[in-house]
Amino acid sequence: MKIGLEMHFQLPTRSKLFCSCPTSAADPNHNICPVCLGYPGSRPSLNRKALEVGLSIARFLDCRIEERVWFSRKTYFYPDLAKNFQITQYESPLGTDGHFDLNGRRIGIWRVHLEEDPGRIKRVGRSGEEVSFVDYNRSGIPLVEIVTAPDMQSPAEARAFIDQLIIELRSLCDLDAQDEQKVRVDANISVGEERVEIKNVQGLRNVERALKFEAARQTKLLAAGKKVILETRRYDEERKVTTSAREKETEEDYGYIGEPDLGEFHIGQMAEELDLKETPLVRARRLMADHGINEVTAKQLVLTSSSLADMFELLCRSVSSEKAVTWTMGPISSNWSALQDHHELWSEVVAAVKADSDGEITDNEAKRRILSLAGVKQETAEAGDADLDHMISDFIDAHPEVLANYRKNVKAANTVIGHVMKESRGRYSSKDVVEEVRKELEKRV
Amino acid sequence: MDREIIARVAKVARLELTEEEMERYAQDLDDILNSFSILDEAPMCETFTFNPIAVVDVLREDQPGQDIDPKLLRKQMRTYEDYVRGPRLS
Amino acid sequence: MSVPAPHELIRFAKERYHAFTEIAETFVDAEFHFSAKDNLCANGFQARAGSAILEGYVPPFDATPVHRLKTAGGQLVGKTTMDEFGFGTFCVNSAHGIPLNPFDIQRSCGGSSGGAGAAACLIPGHIALGVSTGGSISGPVSFCGVVGLSPTYGRVSRYGLIDYGNSLDKVGLLSRSATLVREHFQTIAGPDPKDPTSCAQPQLPTKGRMPDSLAVPKEALANLDPAVSKGFQEAVGRIQEMGVKVEEISMPSLRYAMPAYYILATSEASTNLARYCGMRFGRREEELNQHFNDFFSGVRSQSFGDEAKRRILLGTFCRMVGFRSRYYLKSLAVRQMLIEEYRKVFEDHQMVLTPTMPFLPPRFEDIRKMTPLEIYGADFLTIPPNLTGMPHVSLPCAYQQGLPVGMQLVSDHWREMDLLEMSSEWEGHFPYRFPEVGP
Numbered sequence: 001m002k003i004g005l006e007m008h009f010q011l012p013t014r015s016k017l018f019c020s021c022p023t024s025a026a027d028p029n030h031n032i033c034p035v036c037l038g039y040p041g042s043r044p045s046l047n048r049k050a051l052e053v054g055l056s057i058a059r060f061l062d063c064r065i066e067e068r069v070w071f072s073r074k075t076y077f078y079p080d081l082a083k084n085f086q087i088t089q090y091e092s093p094l095g096t097d098g099h100f101d102l103n104g105r106r107i108g109i110w111r112v113h114l115e116e117d118p119g120r121i122k123r124v125g126r127s128g129e130e131v132s133f134v135d136y137n138r139s140g141i142p143l144v145e146i147v148t149a150p151d152m153q154s155p156a157e158a159r160a161f162i163d164q165l166i167i168e169l170r171s172l173c174d175l176d177a178q179d180e181q182k183v184r185v186d187a188n189i190s191v192g193e194e195r196v197e198i199k200n201v202q203g204l205r206n207v208e209r210a211l212k213f214e215a216a217r218q219t220k221l222l223a224a225g226k227k228v229i230l231e232t233r234r235y236d237e238e239r240k241v242t243t244s245a246r247e248k249e250t251e252e253d254y255g256y257i258g259e260p261d262l263g264e265f266h267i268g269q270m271a272e273e274l275d276l277k278e279t280p281l282v283r284a285r286r287l288m289a290d291h292g293i294n295e296v297t298a299k300q301l302v303l304t305s306s307s308l309a310d311m312f313e314l315l316c317r318s319v320s321s322e323k324a325v326t327w328t329m330g331p332i333s334s335n336w337s338a339l340q341d342h343h344e345l346w347s348e349v350v351a352a353v354k355a356d357s358d359g360e361i362t363d364n365e366a367k368r369r370i371l372s373l374a375g376v377k378q379e380t381a382e383a384g385d386a387d388l389d390h391m392i393s394d395f396i397d398a399h400p401e402v403l404a405n406y407r408k409n410v411k412a413a414n415t416v417i418g419h420v421m422k423e424s425r426g427r428y429s430s431k432d433v434v435e436e437v438r439k440e441l442e443k444r445v
Numbered sequence: 446m447d448r449e450i451i452a453r454v455a456k457v458a459r460l461e462l463t464e465e466e467m468e469r470y471a472q473d474l475d476d477i478l479n480s481f482s483i484l485d486e487a488p489m490c491e492t493f494t495f496n497p498i499a500v501v502d503v504l505r506e507d508q509p510g511q512d513i514d515p516k517l518l519r520k521q522m523r524t525y526e527d528y529v530r531g532p533r534l535s
Numbered sequence: 536m537s538v539p540a541p542h543e544l545i546r547f548a549k550e551r552y553h554a555f556t557e558i559a560e561t562f563v564d565a566e567f568h569f570s571a572k573d574n575l576c577a578n579g580f581q582a583r584a585g586s587a588i589l590e591g592y593v594p595p596f597d598a599t600p601v602h603r604l605k606t607a608g609g610q611l612v613g614k615t616t617m618d619e620f621g622f623g624t625f626c627v628n629s630a631h632g633i634p635l636n637p638f639d640i641q642r643s644c645g646g647s648s649g650g651a652g653a654a655a656c657l658i659p660g661h662i663a664l665g666v667s668t669g670g671s672i673s674g675p676v677s678f679c680g681v682v683g684l685s686p687t688y689g690r691v692s693r694y695g696l697i698d699y700g701n702s703l704d705k706v707g708l709l710s711r712s713a714t715l716v717r718e719h720f721q722t723i724a725g726p727d728p729k730d731p732t733s734c735a736q737p738q739l740p741t742k743g744r745m746p747d748s749l750a751v752p753k754e755a756l757a758n759l760d761p762a763v764s765k766g767f768q769e770a771v772g773r774i775q776e777m778g779v780k781v782e783e784i785s786m787p788s789l790r791y792a793m794p795a796y797y798i799l800a801t802s803e804a805s806t807n808l809a810r811y812c813g814m815r816f817g818r819r820e821e822e823l824n825q826h827f828n829d830f831f832s833g834v835r836s837q838s839f840g841d842e843a844k845r846r847i848l849l850g851t852f853c854r855m856v857g858f859r860s861r862y863y864l865k866s867l868a869v870r871q872m873l874i875e876e877y878r879k880v881f882e883d884h885q886m887v888l889t890p891t892m893p894f895l896p897p898r899f900e901d902i903r904k905m906t907p908l909e910i911y912g913a914d915f916l917t918i919p920p921n922l923t924g925m926p927h928v929s930l931p932c933a934y935q936q937g938l939p940v941g942m943q944l945v946s947d948h949w950r951e952m953d954l955l956e957m958s959s960e961w962e963g964h965f966p967y968r969f970p971e972v973g974p
Contacts, residue, residue, distance in 0.1 A: 015509040022509035028527040032515050034596065037522075038810045040584075040697040041576045041598060043730050049507035070495060073806045075854075077459050079531035079827050084809035123534060131823065132531035134814070253457045255854035257802050257863060258493065260702035263500025263731055451848070458805060458851040459812065459828065460844055461836040470848055476908045477849060481794035481862070490868040496702050496732060497688045497874060497924025498948055503731035513595050521595065522815060531814055532823050532830035 001215060002195070003158045004150035005207075006186040007165070008143045010117070011053050012174045017116045017142035018044030018087065018262075028135035036140035038082030043261045046071075050114060050142040053173045054094050055271045057144055058112040060172050060279065063095025067268040071114075071259040076252045079132045080119040082139050088115035090256045094267065100148075101285075102161050108149030117141040150188055150195075155211035158187065162204055168279040171306070180204045187211055191218035194228040198242055201235045210235035214242050283309060291321035301328065304421065304430045307340045308333060311349070318350050319357040327353045331367045333429030335374035345373050388420070388428050392440045395419050406441050413437050446475040541568075544658050545612055547974035552640070553632040554653035557581060558613035566608030569719070570654050571664040573614040573631070574621060575706070576695040577601045580611070584697040585619040585629040585647075588817040588838035598695020599730065600664055600706045600723040607722045609662075616650030619840045620804065621668050621699040623647050624913045625902050626675070628842040633899075636678060637970045638938050642896040645678035647671040648709065652679035655709040656969060662719050663709040668699045669796050670891075670917025672707045673929040677891035677941025680931045680967065682958060683709040684716050687948045688924030690736055692727030698807040700800040701732075703921060711969065713930075713958035720951065736949065743952030745960060746779060746885035749944070752786040755916055760894035766933025766940035767890045773932075773964055774888070781888065788869070788876045792919040795869035797911055798853045798862045799922070805850030808843065811835065845907060874923045881947045886957070889916050891929040891941035920945040928954045931967050939968075 013023060019035035019042075034042035058065055072090035098109035119139040123130040146165075152158045162183060169175045176182065181203045188195050189211055196218070201210045213235075218228050233242040278286070284298035287309065293301075301309045311332060315324035332339070332349060339345055349370055356366035395416055396402055405412035416437045421430065451471040455462050462470065522529050542562040549555035556573050557580055571577055574584035576594035583589040601611060618628040626649025627633050634649040636642040637656045644652045648665035652675025655663045665672040667685040676683030685707040693704055706723065708716045726734045751771070756764070771781050811817055813834030822830055839847070853862035880887060893916060902910075920927040925945050932942035946954050 013507050015505075015507050020505070020508060020510045020512075022511075024509075029519050029522070029524055029529065030515050030527075031511075032518055033511055033513055034518075034594075037518065037815070039594070039815075040589075040807070040810065041582075041594065041596075041693075041695040043694055045503070045505040045728065045731050047507050048504040051504065068492075075806050075809055077809065077812060077828070077831050079534070079814060082810065082814075083806075084812060085806050121531070121534070122528065128535055130534050132534050132827070133525070133528035134531050135528055253855050255457070255802075255806070255851060255856075255859070257806060257854050258495030258702075258867075260495045260700075260803065261730075261732060263496060263503050263735065264494070265502055265504075450852075454848050454852045454855065457855065458847050459809075459832045459835050460839075460847060461832045462844075466844070470845060473845060473907045474849055474852065476906065477797070477911065478852075480908055481798065484791060484794050484798075484862070484865050484869065487788075487791045487795075487865065487869050487872065489865060490871060493864065493867045494871060495867070497870060497922070498732075498735060500689065500732045500735040503734045505728070517595055529814065530823060532825055532827040534827060 001153055002150040002188075002190050003152040003155070003211060004148050004188040005152070005158060005162070006145060006147045007162060008145050008184040009169065009175060009179055010182065011050050011142040011144055012176060013047055013049045013053070013142055015047060016140035017047050017050050017114065018140055021140065023141055026137055028137060031137040032139070036082060037136055038084075044087060044259070046262055046265070047142060051265065051267070052270065052274060054112065054114045054144050055267060056173055056274050056276055057146070057169065058095025058098065059271055059274060060168070060276060061095065061098035061100055061109045061112060061146070063098030063109060063112055065095050065267060065271045066092060068092070068264055068266055069094060070264040071262050072256045073259050074254045074256055076254060078118065080121045080134055080139075082119060082136060086116060086118065087259050087262075089113035100161070100165060102157070102164060105151075107151045107161060110147040110149055112144060112146050115143050115145060117143050150190070155208045155215060158211055159204060159208040162207060164281060167303070168281055171279045172277055189214050189218070190228070191215055192222050192228055194230045196228060196230070197232045198235055199232055199245060206235060206237055209240055210242055213240065217242065280306070287312070291316050291324070293321055293325055297325055297329065300430045304333065305336065305340065308336055311346060314346060314350055315353055318354045323353065323357045329429055329431045331370050334427070334432065335370060336429075337424070337427040338374040348373055388424070388432065388436055389440070391420050391423060392416060392437055396440060396444065403441065403444055407445060413441055416441070446471050446478060541658060542612075543974050548654055548657045549613065551635075552637060552653050552657060553616055553634045554650040554657060555613040556583065556616050556631040556650070559611065562612065563610050565610035567610075567660070567662065568612045569604050569609045569662045569664060570613045570615050570651065571598070571601050571611060572648050572651050572666050573617050574666055574697040574699075575601055575664055576697065577611055577614070580614050582614070582697060583631065584621070585617045585631060586838070586840070586843065587630040588811045588834075589697075592816060594695070596695060599692035599727045601695065603723050604664070604719065607719075613654075615648065615654055615663060618647035618649070619843050620697070620808065621647040621666060621671055622804075622842045622846050624670070624674060624910050625897065626650070627899065627902060628840055630840060636896050637972055638680060638896065641898050642938070643678060643899060643902060645675035645892070645896065648675045651709050652676055652681060652683075655679065655681040655683075655711060657972065659711060660715070661710065662715055664723075665707050665709050666696060666699075667705050667707055667921060668703045668800055669921045670914045672709060673891045673917045673927065673941070673943055674914070676709055676929040677939065678896035680939030680941075680969065681709055681711055682713050682716055682928065682930055683707060684720060684928050684951060684955065685921065685926065686720065686724065686951050687736070687926040689732045690739075690926070690949070690951065691723050692730040692733040694727055694729035698803070700803040701807070702803060703796070703800055705921075705924075711967070713928075713955055713962055717955045717959070720955070724951075740952050743950075743954070743956030745956055746953065748780040748782060748884045749774065749886050749888040750782055750784045750880050750884035751888050752789060753783050754786055754789045755889035758893060759890060762895055762935040763890050763893060763940055766935045767942060770932035770942050770965075771888070774961075777960065777964055782884065784880060784884075786876055786880065788873050789919055791869045792873055792922050793912065793915050795866035795873075796918045796922045797849070798866040799870065801846045801850030802854045802863050803850070805847045805854070808839075808847055811838070842907075870922055873919060877923055877925060877945075878947070885946060885953060887920075887945040889943050891916060891943040895935060895938045895940065916943060924948060926951045926954060928958050930958055930961055932965065934968060
């Protein structure tokens, strides 16, 4: 099975891609101006931040970056498209030929480019006779499109890919935390020879479901000796099936031409001068290589908070990496919320651990020193544990679907873990949280 | 420029042509494109520029702002509950 | 000193000559009065660009050139008649009337800024904002016997200009004298953040330089009406008497200019016009119950004029899969090649000199007999500088059969002030004539 993805993420800018309208939430048709309404005589003007973020993503994905890029008009008619052409990049994307390492497998990245979002359509009326109600607030919102090679081998892998990519992009460029739900994906999937494109699926979960359905459909067809037709299909979120898109929509001729209103952009130097943040998974890989720690630990470290990983690295300069892991994931992580913003205390934490490691003080003494640095007494720490239990059971009570999902797949526990880690803002060590969540879920199953 | 092509072009451009128009435009475009075939003699180049002058790296800072009141724009579009009503989708 | 708008004359130009589609309700005591071609947006006036599809559209903003002239103390007294979206050579493709030539009302004003040409001719002291894509300023200027500047592409902001071809459109000025053009050109030129392509320009010099040598491409002298040939040769003689050398040269790539121009212009135009589909412009509430494809097609077919449809079809074809490379991309290459050819000429000469139009202002009855291809061919002298974004002026250079003959001077990018210097100098050597008409 081969799966390729085209993903669209909204870029974290304050104003739109080609006009100054705000990108914040608003009532329908409030974030609008002549540019994003496509009024004749208005002109686009490129948002510097959008270009920078797009380039960071292209560089992060190890793409080849051309010196000179421009934008193009992709012409098609639809009620949500203010100008009936979309300004996008056609012959000259920001980056090409990159890759992303997914759990040790290399997924090819064909291209990364910027484009504007069309408006949003609300369908009103009976099915089959729906009229469109258009809200242009979304018109001109900056999107980055990332296109992969058909290198993924299962729907689960496709989901894992998007999942990990989002983690990385979130840290790289402050991508919106909601992007698991908001990411819009076109997916190519072929079980046999012919490939099918599933258009415009929104959200991580729907992508996996659509792909699973489509994989099963194609497998069944092939097993019955039938042929899969090369076509575009749509995913019906309610019925959870893919259906053939009308032929009309596939034969549009976009007639690309260069966009003369924007000029061109010489991005070589800008791309080089960008200071790329080290993303969590990249850091995890580096921690594994530099300190010989295992993958689970490395990921736990970087996903808890980047400052905790900083602490770990600081410790590694003075003590062995095993010691550093034990202490970071244990007492330090449990008290991290109190310590993380007080950089002046970090060296004392290191000193305590080093003293223990050198045999100068006992484990308990070292732990006591750390607790006192954090200003937390033993008792409150224990009370904190009770809080943790509360937080976990409250969340599971409020989200019964988690338990249902957990019965099918133990990975559903991650939803709870993620919530608690975020809510407690690093007050508990990730090890403790994982253990407690598992315990609670097992108890209920 | 046969009938099939002009019909396809008209469809892509969202123009409904009468029989008379179809025939007339096909003839006009045929004449025009024939005279344009002189372009085939001209050399092709590899790098394309889209403006006759160099327009390079003109960027806008990411500062939100609206200099025309959106209320005025909504009024001009005769919105319904703030939405712009459009035609049927299916 | 304030010059009140000669409102009687403005009304007369509108009613008798159809130069304006709309005029101000009141005329104020302003520093000067000016008009804008109807594809330039201005508060309080409809901006219909000669098209029925923009009926009733009153833009909520001023185009930058309009804004700058207002700020300089001018009153916008009216919007001038034009071919629909600028699609025409004779200003007969307008949904809002056909302007009549002040020299002979049986004849065309030229297009597409025909109303601007007529207004500039009829109203002394008037300055008209025009727009040129392929010759839409020079053409009317030549036929109406006035002075017109089409600046370098990107010199004057296009913010608020209803697009025809975004890589070709230029806002310029028409008037009876080069002095007025120069004064107001300095007002409207300069970068504008609302139009990125205007932000690449070098500063406008305060003064221009007279050329010492002009080049006349021999390719431009073929296929001229004898009256134009004769008038032009007389003008060349006068220029030499002024002490400026005139030398015949060859520009072989000129023959590619016409097709390349029409392909680029219509390719861009067909995308610009996609937005007129009934959602915002040309809206028909009663037809919203149709499927969007039928709704869009219906509105567009009913509201666009004949030439607009022809150019949409041509432009859509030229960028379609399978034809795009042969037509659209090739035309981009030709433009580049032609710019280089001009540059070569500018190594030895400061300007290129040609007649502006190949014939005298034609009669409307003769225009009706022309095929679309013949009409496109009439622009062959104005297209090259427009395609390459070179600034150019057109000046009256002779009178034949009681009608004006125009000559066109083209300089390298950004050298408008040299053109205007030469234009002023020419005015001192060749007195212009204007028809004696009035209310």
